[in-house]
Amino acid sequence: MNSKDVALLMGVNVSTIKRWTDANKLPCYQTPGGHRKFTLGHINQFLKNNKNKIQKVNLIELNGLADKELIHHIEHAEFTKIIPIFFKAAIEANQAKISTIITGLYLKGVGLDSIYDQLVFPVMRFIGDLWEARKLTIPEEHLASEVVRKAIYDLGESLTTDLPDDAPLAICFSVTGDDHELPLIMTKQILELNEIRVFNMGRSVPVKSIVDLLERLGPRYLIISANYHSNQEMIINEINELQHIISNQRIKLIVGGNASSIFKTILGKKVIIINNMHELKLKFIK
Numbered sequence: 001m002n003s004k005d006v007a008l009l010m011g012v013n014v015s016t017i018k019r020w021t022d023a024n025k026l027p028c029y030q031t032p033g034g035h036r037k038f039t040l041g042h043i044n045q046f047l048k049n050n051k052n053k054i055q056k057v058n059l060i061e062l063n064g065l066a067d068k069e070l071i072h073h074i075e076h077a078e079f080t081k082i083i084p085i086f087f088k089a090a091i092e093a094n095q096a097k098i099s100t101i102i103t104g105l106y107l108k109g110v111g112l113d114s115i116y117d118q119l120v121f122p123v124m125r126f127i128g129d130l131w132e133a134r135k136l137t138i139p140e141e142h143l144a145s146e147v148v149r150k151a152i153y154d155l156g157e158s159l160t161t162d163l164p165d166d167a168p169l170a171i172c173f174s175v176t177g178d179d180h181e182l183p184l185i186m187t188k189q190i191l192e193l194n195e196i197r198v199f200n201m202g203r204s205v206p207v208k209s210i211v212d213l214l215e216r217l218g219p220r221y222l223i224i225s226a227n228y229h230s231n232q233e234m235i236i237n238e239i240n241e242l243q244h245i246i247s248n249q250r251i252k253l254i255v256g257g258n259a260s261s262i263f264k265t266i267l268g269k270k271v272i273i274i275n276n277m278h279e280l281k282l283k284f285i286k
């Protein structure tokens with residue numbers, strides 16, 4: 001965003017934005033031509049530190065959304081009111097609304113961990129329950145998860161922070177046969193906001209295939225999102241591979257997701273189980 005966009009969003013003059021940036025209150029990037037550019041991360045940081053200055057973010061400017069009631073709920077981070085609206089928008093594949101809700105909450109200073117645990121998680125779970133009860137078709141479920149995935153991914157892209165090369169490195173992925181990727185995208189964002197560099201290797205990655213890479217990159221953390229496995233024998237083999245890696249290379253293994261218990265059973269104290277994004281943030285908070 002440029003200074004004008006941010007001024008509109010915060011309901012102040014462009015000159016006020018310039019003053020805040022000059023006083024280092026509002027972080028920004030400066031282009032070689034001297035123009036100020038802002039990411040959502042910059043704005044979120046400012047809003048958190050200056051709650052007294054800005055009472056109201058003009059979310060109406062986001063995606064041209066004119067839904068006053070929704071804006072009110074976002075302004076007050078009323079999750080119980082937002083959940084049904086978010087659910088309906090996901091089912092209707094209303095990308096603009098889904099993105100506005102997620103971005104809007106973030107701009108209001110709500111942490112990503114809260115947005116993911118308290119909004120995205122219950123809604124996706126409900127969508128999964130409906131699908132299981134055959135009240136949603138597979139394409140409907142796929143479409144809903146796709147619009148949510150896109151909104152989360154896009155938010156992450158607009159948060160980009162430049163981390164130094166010597167910042168601790170984490171590699172995250174989900175094991176062979178697990179195609180659930182939302183928690184991986186979330187994990188990357190939450191760690192990067194806490195100054196951990198992350199390579200997200202994506203979903204369904206065979207452990208064996210990344211052994212060399214791990215040796216080369218020497219990450220401090222290996223983070224696995226385990227949400228589904230179809231074959232008990234295969235997952236046990238994968239976990240045994242992991243056991244080699246973490247004992248040979250000094251890597252901390254962290255596993256999350258509703259299929260993580262098998263990792264705990266086999267690896268015991270060698271693995272740290274984290275149950276949600278809030279716990280993840282607490283573990284890495286700067």
Ligand code: B12
Nearest residue numbers: 121124128145177178179180181182183225256257274276
């Ligand atoms: C969306 C979805 C899909 C999408 C995924 C799309 C994508 N691009 O990611 C698609 C359509 C591909 C899919 C496919 C399948 N899915 Co599915 N899916 C879901 C659904 C509806 C939501 C998952 C989601 O993204 N939730 C949102 C995130 C935020 O929540 P979450 O994943 O639970 O993660 C939270 C915590 O668990 C934790 N967490 C999770 N991982 C991690 C990792 C770390 C590091 C940390 C710290 C925390 C953490 O933090 C998160 C936030 O609070 C769930 C429903 C449910 N009840 O969970 C089923 C669900 C996960 N799927 C399931 C199944 C069975 C399948 C299929 C086999 C269906 C089929 N017959 O084809 C396939 C398998 C595909 C495969 N090979 O993996 C089961 C898994 C049951 C199990 N554990 O054995 C579930 C639970 C549905 C159900 N009730 O049966 N699925």
